[in-house]
Amino acid sequence: MKSINTLLSALFFLGAIVGITSCTEEADYTPAQKPENAQVYFATDEASTVSLETGQQSFMVSIYRISPKGALTVNITSQDESGIFTIPSSVTFAEGTTKAEIPVSFDFDKLEPEKKYPISFAIDGNSELSEYGNSELVLNVQYAPWGAWEKFGTGVYTYSLYWGGKDSYDIYRKQSLLDANQFQFKISPWGANKDTELIIDYNKSTNQAKVYRETQVATHSTYGAVYVSDIVYYIDNIEGKTGSYEKYPCTFNPETGLFSLNLIYYVGAGYFG
Known part of the structure; x- marks a missing residue:
């Protein structure tokens, strides 16, 4: 998939209770040399x-x-x-x-x-x-049914990627009724489309966060719908390869309320950055 030649820098979401950082390392996936047979x-x-x-x-x-x-x-x-x-x-x-x-x-x-x-x-x-x-x-x-959404906190997201500026957000959280380690966080509204909800899944036992739902955040004048997900989702589901959260980690610090997320913005023609 051809990359759109647009350079994007880092996102920072900072708040007294919740913070998010998007570490926009390029999603060029170069696998190690492997045998030619199917395996x-x-x-x-x-x-x-x-x-x-x-x-x-x-x-x-x-x-x-x-x-x-x-x-x-x-x-x-x-x-x-x-x-x-x-x-x-x-x-x-x-x-x-x-x-x-x-x-x-x-x-x-x-x-x-x-x-x-x-x-x-x-x-x-x-x-x-x-x-x-x-x-x-x-x-x-x-x-796995979930409990009700409850307000978790408020934070400020500073955009320095696909668009610029700042937004103040309410953050909500709900917990799985089957597994006490499973949480979902919701930022709503989020992005240029004010009807958009960004959902972050989080496993407390492994400290693994994921943004693995393909979420439309904007509409590009040339390329159409712009989506966001974590880089591993993009590699696995859009490129059809195998991504790794060890290479592109997505984590949450419950003491500081800071998410560190490797996100990627993409359209049908490729990705930005």
Whole structure:
């Protein structure tokens, strides 16, 4: 994907209670040298829990290969003790891609709140496996209802990237009713579009924050809709590669109220910066 030749600098969001910093390191992704054969794998940093939203009917499981050459179909075995989930027996990589998605569908009405449903996936033994990841993946799927949004604080966001200026924001927080370590923070309104909400997911036990919802923040006169997410989401879902939060960390300091987020602004033609 071609980068739009626009230089963007850092964002800073500073407040007495909450602060956000966007460290805009360029999202050029240069993988290490890898073998030319296919070598299929599940990522080692794949989340072990899938938290479902109300009414959700499906989710995707990512699978990867080393070489993007040619289309490739890989057989997948799975185990679902509940019998609720429908999982295909194979997945196909398109020509030129190193990532494919396994669709998992289900009837939401059959799920019990606060119950974990384990599902295991395994790559067929006849496929070329990779040392870069795992040949098996175990997920715990659950419907995780949330508590109500509560005001967390107020802060000032200083824009120095896609647009300039300052805005004062109210920040809201809600907690998972199933996992006391899971939080969501909401800044609303946010960005040039005053109807926009920026959602930050945060796991207290790992200090991992994520902005992994593709959120439209503006409309560019030439390129159309402008979106923001963290860089790892962009690499994984837009570029179709494998990102790492170790390289592009997103964290939260509960003592100072400061988020440090590696964000990226992008349009259909590419990204800014």
